[in-house]
Amino acid sequence: MKLEKFVSSIDYDVKLTKYDIFGSIAHTKMLGNCGIIPKNDSKKIINGLNSILKDFVNGKLKFTGEDIHTSIETELKKRIGNVAGKMHTARSRNDQVVLDVRLYLKDELKIIVEKIDKTIGTIKNVAQKNLSVIMPGFTHLQNAQPVLFSHWFLSYGWMLKRDKERFLDCYKRVDVMPLGAAAFAGTEFPIDRNFVAKELGFSKISENSVDTVSDRDFLIEFLFDCSIVSMHLSRLAEEIIIWSSQQFGFIKLSGQFTTGSSIMPQKKNPDFAELIRGKTGRTYGNLISLLTVMKGLPLSYNRDMQMDKEPLFDSVETIKNILDVLSEMINTVKINSEKMLSSCKNGFILATDVADYLTSKSMPFRTAHNIVGKIVNYCIKNKKSFNNLSIVEWKKFSDKFEKSVFEVLDFRKSTELRKSNGGTSLSSVKQQLKKL
Ligand code: ARG
Numbered sequence: 001m002k003l004e005k006f007v008s009s010i011d012y013d014v015k016l017t018k019y020d021i022f023g024s025i026a027h028t029k030m031l032g033n034c035g036i037i038p039k040n041d042s043k044k045i046i047n048g049l050n051s052i053l054k055d056f057v058n059g060k061l062k063f064t065g066e067d068i069h070t071s072i073e074t075e076l077k078k079r080i081g082n083v084a085g086k087m088h089t090a091r092s093r094n095d096q097v098v099l100d101v102r103l104y105l106k107d108e109l110k111i112i113v114e115k116i117d118k119t120i121g122t123i124k125n126v127a128q129k130n131l132s133v134i135m136p137g138f139t140h141l142q143n144a145q146p147v148l149f150s151h152w153f154l155s156y157g158w159m160l161k162r163d164k165e166r167f168l169d170c171y172k173r174v175d176v177m178p179l180g181a182a183a184f185a186g187t188e189f190p191i192d193r194n195f196v197a198k199e200l201g202f203s204k205i206s207e208n209s210v211d212t213v214s215d216r217d218f219l220i221e222f223l224f225d226c227s228i229v230s231m232h233l234s235r236l237a238e239e240i241i242i243w244s245s246q247q248f249g250f251i252k253l254s255g256q257f258t259t260g261s262s263i264m265p266q267k268k269n270p271d272f273a274e275l276i277r278g279k280t281g282r283t284y285g286n287l288i289s290l291l292t293v294m295k296g297l298p299l300s301y302n303r304d305m306q307m308d309k310e311p312l313f314d315s316v317e318t319i320k321n322i323l324d325v326l327s328e329m330i331n332t333v334k335i336n337s338e339k340m341l342s343s344c345k346n347g348f349i350l351a352t353d354v355a356d357y358l359t360s361k362s363m364p365f366r367t368a369h370n371i372v373g374k375i376v377n378y379c380i381k382n383k384k385s386f387n388n389l390s391i392v393e394w395k396k397f398s399d400k401f402e403k404s405v406f407e408v409l410d411f412r413k414s415t416e417l418r419k420s421n422g423g424t425s426l427s428s429v430k431q432q433l434k435k436l
Contacts, residue, residue: 021050283315354408
């Protein structure tokens with residue numbers, strides 16, 4: 001391997017081009033305004049930077065230097081001569097690279113938050129359209145209690161809402177202007193850091209120049225936030241995979257989100273959902289990667305920190321892609337409400353309701369739980385369900401059973417009874433939909 005290639009980061013930090021130029025323009029403007037370099041030189045540099053940006057955007061420029069910062073300066077020198085060297089007054093690549101990453105992440109955070117909002121909107125729409133559909137709710141992936149599908153599905157909306165709040169909170173820590181820390185000790189030149197912050201849209205400046213060039217915790221925090229959102233979406237993807245299987249048949253994915261098999265002609269595999277589930281591995285990996293890079297580094301800047309960028313860029317792209325694909329996938333999914341309802345017939349899903357029935361007749365819940373457990377065993381043994389037990393059979397287990405027990409044996413009734421705040425009754429779900 002060529003030695004230069006080993007230290008180089010240009011292959012990936014080229015992604016920061018625009019931000020590096022924005023940062024240099026603001027810095028150069030400040031140098032001119034503060035009389036640190038002649039205003040005329042400042043103008044020449046800014047014009048040169050703008051022309052580089054234009055050519056880069058139009059695809060006319062390819063950078064080949066060690067990293068994006070040196071490449072842009074070299075290109076500037078080609079265009080305007082030695083005066084280009086004045087741009088780096090009172091600055092180091094150490095504070096410059098943090099600036100670029102912060103500017104980049106501020107933009108990406110806004111995009112990610114928008115995409116989360118959009119996904120929450122889609123989840124709400126699907127819930128709204130299928131508001132009163134009943135499905136079996138699960139614990140341990142076993143039928144547990146009937147629940148409204150909309151209720152189950154909206155839980156992902158709440159997870160995403162917290163994810164969004166985490167990203168917005170992270171934004172506060174990203175929104176700090178680092179330039180002026182220089183290598184790590186600050187600078188002797190009379191710079192105006194607040195001016196640069198204002199020019200670049202930062203709400204504050206960093207307060208300790210050593211910390212400024214050493215800190216990557218804002219990135220680790222972001223990677224952690226990405227890990228959580230991808231974990232949530234991986235769970236949703238997993239449910240989509242299970243629900244679209246022949247065994248469940250709760251949903252049907254639109255054709256664009258399934259792929260065939262190269263050998264089995266009948267297959268419609270949920271590859272997109274599987275990849276969403278699988279990509280969680282990348283976001284966790286990126287988090288662990290940067291945590292490990294940073295562990296035990298002495299202050300202040302160390303070249304190890306150059307390796308913050310690949311995990312960062314990868315998680316940004318991964319999260320944006322997952323959100324886009326998932327949003328569209330659930331927007332086009334078909335819900336099989338009949339299958340969901342008929343599946344409630346398995347597994348004595350109303351056992352809790354029967355126990356609650358006895359409890360409401362002033363039996364201690366524990367006793368009721370025990371009795372209903374016995375009834376379930378009796379049914380299994382005699383190949384019966386609650387519905388075809390006679391009143392005589394019910395009464396064998398407790399004399400508190402009356403004919404009214406048959407009214408309890410209704411899935412809709414069961415969901416409707418759960419009117420507690422955040423419960424699964426229609427009115428409670430309508431309320432949470434409004435709140436979300
Ligand atoms: N490419 C470097 C990075 O990403 C820029 C900073 C280089 N600073 C240094 N002292 N060598 O971290």
